[in-house]
Amino acid sequence: MNSIQSDVRNFVAENFLFGEDPESLQNDDSFLETGIIDSTGVLELVAFIEDHYSVEVDDDELVPENLDSINRLIDFIESKLKELA
Amino acid sequence: MCGIAGIIRSDRQAVEQTELQNMIETLNHRGPDASGTLVSGTTGLAHSRLSIVDLSGGIQPMQTENGLLSITFNGEIFNHIELRAQLKQKGYQFKTHSDTEVILLMYAEYGPDCVQHFNGQWAFAIHDQRKQQVFLSRDRLGIRPLVYTQTATRFCFASEVKALFALPDVVRRVDLTALNQLFTFWSPLPPRTFFEGVSELPPGHSMIVREGQLKIWQYWSLDYQPSDENRSLDDWADELRSLLIHATQLRLRADVSVGAYLSGGLDSSITAAIIRNYTNAPLNTFSVNFRDKDYDESRYQQEMITELGTDHQTVCCSYADIGRIFPTVIQHTEKPVLRTAPAPMYLLSKLVRESQFKVVMTGEGADEVFGGYDLFKETKIRRFWSRQSDSKIRPLLLKRLYPYMKNIQAQSPAYLKAFFNIRENEINSPFFSHLPRWDLTSKLKTFFNNDLKQQLAEQDPLADFSDQLPPEFAGWNSFCQAQYLEAINLMPGYILSSQGDRMAMGNSVEGRFPFLDYRVVEFASRLPVRFKMNGLNEKFLLKYALRELIPESIRQRPKQPYRAPEANSFFDTNQQQARFEYVNHLLSAESLQANGLFQPAAVERLTQKIQQGRAIGTRDNMALVGILSTQILVEQMIHGRDVTIDNQTTATANPLI
Numbered sequence: 001m002n003s004i005q006s007d008v009r010n011f012v013a014e015n016f017l018f019g020e021d022p023e024s025l026q027n028d029d030s031f032l033e034t035g036i037i038d039s040t041g042v043l044e045l046v047a048f049i050e051d052h053y054s055v056e057v058d059d060d061e062l063v064p065e066n067l068d069s070i071n072r073l074i075d076f077i078e079s080k081l082k083e084l085a
Numbered sequence: 086m087c088g089i090a091g092i093i094r095s096d097r098q099a100v101e102q103t104e105l106q107n108m109i110e111t112l113n114h115r116g117p118d119a120s121g122t123l124v125s126g127t128t129g130l131a132h133s134r135l136s137i138v139d140l141s142g143g144i145q146p147m148q149t150e151n152g153l154l155s156i157t158f159n160g161e162i163f164n165h166i167e168l169r170a171q172l173k174q175k176g177y178q179f180k181t182h183s184d185t186e187v188i189l190l191m192y193a194e195y196g197p198d199c200v201q202h203f204n205g206q207w208a209f210a211i212h213d214q215r216k217q218q219v220f221l222s223r224d225r226l227g228i229r230p231l232v233y234t235q236t237a238t239r240f241c242f243a244s245e246v247k248a249l250f251a252l253p254d255v256v257r258r259v260d261l262t263a264l265n266q267l268f269t270f271w272s273p274l275p276p277r278t279f280f281e282g283v284s285e286l287p288p289g290h291s292m293i294v295r296e297g298q299l300k301i302w303q304y305w306s307l308d309y310q311p312s313d314e315n316r317s318l319d320d321w322a323d324e325l326r327s328l329l330i331h332a333t334q335l336r337l338r339a340d341v342s343v344g345a346y347l348s349g350g351l352d353s354s355i356t357a358a359i360i361r362n363y364t365n366a367p368l369n370t371f372s373v374n375f376r377d378k379d380y381d382e383s384r385y386q387q388e389m390i391t392e393l394g395t396d397h398q399t400v401c402c403s404y405a406d407i408g409r410i411f412p413t414v415i416q417h418t419e420k421p422v423l424r425t426a427p428a429p430m431y432l433l434s435k436l437v438r439e440s441q442f443k444v445v446m447t448g449e450g451a452d453e454v455f456g457g458y459d460l461f462k463e464t465k466i467r468r469f470w471s472r473q474s475d476s477k478i479r480p481l482l483l484k485r486l487y488p489y490m491k492n493i494q495a496q497s498p499a500y501l502k503a504f505f506n507i508r509e510n511e512i513n514s515p516f517f518s519h520l521p522r523w524d525l526t527s528k529l530k531t532f533f534n535n536d537l538k539q540q541l542a543e544q545d546p547l548a549d550f551s552d553q554l555p556p557e558f559a560g561w562n563s564f565c566q567a568q569y570l571e572a573i574n575l576m577p578g579y580i581l582s583s584q585g586d587r588m589a590m591g592n593s594v595e596g597r598f599p600f601l602d603y604r605v606v607e608f609a610s611r612l613p614v615r616f617k618m619n620g621l622n623e624k625f626l627l628k629y630a631l632r633e634l635i636p637e638s639i640r641q642r643p644k645q646p647y648r649a650p651e652a653n654s655f656f657d658t659n660q661q662q663a664r665f666e667y668v669n670h671l672l673s674a675e676s677l678q679a680n681g682l683f684q685p686a687a688v689e690r691l692t693q694k695i696q697q698g699r700a701i702g703t704r705d706n707m708a709l710v711g712i713l714s715t716q717i718l719v720e721q722m723i724h725g726r727d728v729t730i731d732n733q734t735t736a737t738a739n740p741l742i
Binding site: 014015018019020035038040041042043044047062063064 | 499500524525528530531532533538684687688690691693694699701702703704708
């Protein structure tokens with residue numbers, strides 16, 4: 001598992017999967033559909049991304065396309081890091 | 086108000102007075118002024134008194150002259166003066182000036198139907214020796230509590246569960262189905278309570294206990310059949326105004342002074358303004374303020390204080406104040422809570438009591454009855470939305486709904502839309518209005534341990550609730566359906582009990598509710614919906630009818646639901662630790678494991694998240710309050726152990742918190 005994937009999986013497990021087994025979360029599960037992360041939870045995700053990776057998330061990037069699953073988060077973070085580089 | 090208790094044996098043995106005394110001693114907070122017991126063979130009644138009407142004459146339990154009828158009663162019958170006059174005309178004679186005697190003689194005249202004549206709030210039991218039965222009744226809306234249980238040899242009832250638990254043969258166990266329902270609907274479905282084998286008599290119901298058999302029936306129900314009268318707005322407004330004024334005047338009847346809560350919101354502003362403008366009663370008002378400005382409403386309170394010229398007092402709540410009083414609060418709620426909001430209400434009634442008042446007028450009920458809650462607006466918007474779910478403009482409407490909620494303001498339209506995601510099957514559900522709240526609350530069940538989850542897997546709380554809906558429900562306007570659900574579930578199950586009766590009685594203060602006068606309620610349920618919610622303008626008729634009494638700023642103020650600080654009351658995020666030892670103890674793995682309800686690892690993750698300041702959403706805050714209050718309740722009422730707050734952690738050493 002690459003480090004972005006493990007960082008993100010760990011963050012989601014620690015902050016949103018309280019009574020569920022972390023293994024049960026698939027990388028392409030929709031957080032909204034499964035109800036794991038609601039719309040205020042998304043703000044916590046954004047805070048994590050900004051703090052952990054030192055990037056800025058614009059208001060118009062706050063969309064499910066970027067944030068609504070482990071895979072989408074990984075893609076989004078990777079593209080933000082590329083922007084910096 | 087008062088506390089009541091009683092035992093009805095079915096084994097031909099006499100009731101023991103000491104047992105009645107043990108029961109009634111636990112209800113001392115409800116009636117600190119006097120207490121009494123009355124044993125008549127296999128039936129015993131007990132009473133603890135908060136003297137309000139006929140201070141010298143109204144002693145209880147009370148008997149008729151011939152001793153054939155006796156009563157223990159908690160509450161007030163506000164129209165007792167009119168009923169007494171009617172009975173006197175029929176030849177009845179009275180020994181006292183109390184409303185208690187009026188109930189007894191109304192029962193003598195009309196039997197169980199007597200309750201249809203009462204305008205008030207009550208829980209009482211009448212021992213009828215003529216018919217060898219006990220008649221119990223609870224008021225229409227659930228203002229006063231009444232719980233009961235049956236063992237092998239007897240039927241026992243009381244105002245609160247703690248009185249039942251004073252008896253050695255009453256088993257103490259958590260009702261897991263009730264827990265499941267509470268973590269869905271905020272309250273168990275009646276007649277369940279949080280405790281197995283302990284039931285509550287639902288609002289609007291009466292009961293007869295005879296030869297060990299129970300007969301329970303509903304004597305009154307909410308009915309939203311619309312009026313077919315073609316009336317003008319002013320006509321409706323005139324009737325509303327006079328009903329409310331009369332309801333308030335009736336509720337000032339007391340031989341002690343009556344105070345009023347004044348929160349800064351519309352409803353309590355109305356009751357206070359009516360007292361000032363339509364009665365000669367002095368106006369003494371009380372409110373709660375918060376150090377955390379996100380919750381504080383003092384600015385609006387000050388407007389009404391100035392407008393009315395009242396003698397006003399406040400109690401200020403810090404985070405630590407709430408956390409410190411929370412175990413005592415749960416001792417009184419006798420059920421888990423999902424919000425800390427009851428705690429400041431407890432501190433408020435303490436202030437009232439210390440100011441030498443025994444009675445307060447308060448504005449609860451207006452939101453349910455006149456359509457004030459944001460839930461009703463939300464529901465309207467969601468229905469509107471469901472007709473064109475891809476609209477980009479509609480999510481922006483939602484931002485208008487919640488100007489006071491920072492988190493919602495920060496949402497992007499895409500997420501707001503998802504937040505209100507409406508599935509096909511939801512739009513037609515009778516519970517459409519309440520599904521967002523219930524779905525959110527149900528998420529908390531992730532914290533249940535695996536055994537509990539398995540045991541609950543076959544249960545369907547929504548189906549259980551659906552079974553309780555009356556047949557007329559399906560024919561009501563959808564706005565009225567939402568009002569109904571709120572009025573029979575959240576109002577008696579949380580607002581009137583955990584925030585209302587239990588918090589006021591905890592400090593021996595009686596609350597009175599003009600908006601829950603049954604004539605006001607029946608009037609409001611006939612109102613055309615557009616006079617309740619006009620567009621997105623909530624409580625439209627109420628604001629219109631009372632516009633001369635209330636400043637525009639209060640009428641136009643966005644609704645701010647009463648809220649109190651949540652997780653912050655228990656954890657200091659600056660010092661990253663719990664504020665009190667009891668929090669650490671009851672959320673520890675040992676304690677959680679011992680009670681077998683919640684997963685220790687999951688709770689640990691939650692407390693870490695909270696301590697480190699990462700938990701900003703409603704869900705995490707509700708989870709913390711729900712889990713902690715359940716643990717406190719089990720500790721206090723199942724294990725019978727005190728939860729002390731003697732040992733404070735160093736986090737509370739700072740008096741400025």
